[in-house]
Amino acid sequence: MLRLTNIEITYDPFIVVIRGLSLQVPRGQIVALLGSNGAGKSTTLKSISGVIAAERGRVTRGTIEFEGERIDNLSADKVAKLGILHVMEGRRIFRELTVLENLKVGLSDDDISTAFDFFPRLKELKDLRAGYLSGGEQQMLAIARALLGRPKVMLLDEPSLGLAPSIINELFKTIRRINEEGNITILLAEQNAIKALEIADYAYVLENGRIMLDGQSQDIMRNRDVQEFLMGLGESGRKSFREVKAYKRRKRWLS
Amino acid sequence: MATLDLITLTQILIAGALTGTLYAPLTLGFNIIYRSSRVVNFAQGELLLIGAYVAYTFTVLVASNLIIGLMLAIIATGLVGPLIERAVLRPLLARPVFAAILVTIGLGISLQGTSQLIWGVTPLAAPVSFPAEPIRIGPIILPSVSVYSALVSTILVSVLLLFYQKTKLGLSMRAAGEDQALAMALGVNVRTVIATAWTISAVSSTVAGVLLSGVFGFVSYYLLFVALRVYVAAIVGGLDSVGGAILGSILIGVGESIGGLLEPSVGPGFRDAFPLLLALIVMMIRPYGLLGTERIERI
Incomplete structure (x- = not known):
């Protein structure tokens, strides 16, 4: 269980972006974090994974707990080692490395076949430099990469960004599969509310750094x-x- | 000029190339820091200077055995890496690279000052003196130090290439060099990566320091001027390529040889200027350097 309690996130040194935000991600579920641009979805994910430090932001109040342990303001590589892997927005991959090398970076299973099970397309491309992949393939690579870190929780930030509807459908099916077959808890930040609510169990709606609404996906959808x-x-x-x-x-x- | 025959020309080219391999360990040190963090290390010359001084201390003052002395010197300079990472670079982790680049300038100045405080300004004896006898291969006569440096450079390059391609840490370095925040999010310990890069760089600079001071016959801050050529060599070869570091060094060495040959007819200083001219031409044709990776920019 990942639990955020009353967190406040401040960027460089006094721009408060998130105030009094609490949310829970129960084990084994897909939880969607919805909201428009600037609502604070990415910031919330970054604060969990610790990447926020790279942007001079920090959690100034409240706590983030994962399996009973406090992880707020922990450095990103330590959070990753605890089993929380963040797939960042905008298909962040190592463009100069090949697909195979990308998959091997950091915490990684020696057995790369898991990644190819979920994303068979990557297998054909494994020796290509990742910068040459198409947008959809790059997003697959980013998720596959995180998958190999044997995460307990995956934080997905706008996986649908800039992708064609058919590819989004395919991608979201795979996300559901990862959740069910891989038994991986997922916190999904999305603007594409319809798609996200289709696969999520529970959802939070974020606006201007606050949670406006939360509930079961079906209820939110209605x-x-x-x-x-x-x-x-x-x-x-x-x-x-x-x-x-x-x-x-x-x-x-x-x- | 008219008396220039084929053998002399070959000899000049080979000697130049071997001089280039003298610069190569230092260029590699520069290269590895750039590759693991995209930081252009303006303190590379100071690492060379410190390396040479430390080697002097251990070979001349501490250990009587040359090999043991050199080993100790390498271990001692190896400690510089984690030290610099912890004290100077950690606060700048995942911050704009430019900040770290400027910090290396300051680091260089303070290392220079520290070295003068400890070892003074008068030239000291070279830690290793190479046999004065030149080595003859057929009609070609080569200074012995060049042959040693070529050997050392070859070993260093092979080890580094294997390290980058085959080890996890090597891969982490390449990844962290491209995107530090992403590498951290994937569980790469970027602090270790940077410390390792600086350690390798410092050790490699020490090797260069021993070789170069052997050529000059003394250790002094004059070594800093030599380091200036290394920046050019690294850029010409391609900042992120191990092979490029060697190729760039060799090109600078050959450029110096040819420049030296033409110096009487062109004018004083041409020996130092000619490699820069070569570099300029290379940069116009290949802006990423001879073997540098071209960035993939998809628009």
């Missing part, structure tokens, strides 16, 4: 505000400008 603002369905019946304005004001005050 929520009118989520449908309108995150899925862009716009069928919530809130048609007039006045109604939208009133809604926004209410949201602002509640936050």
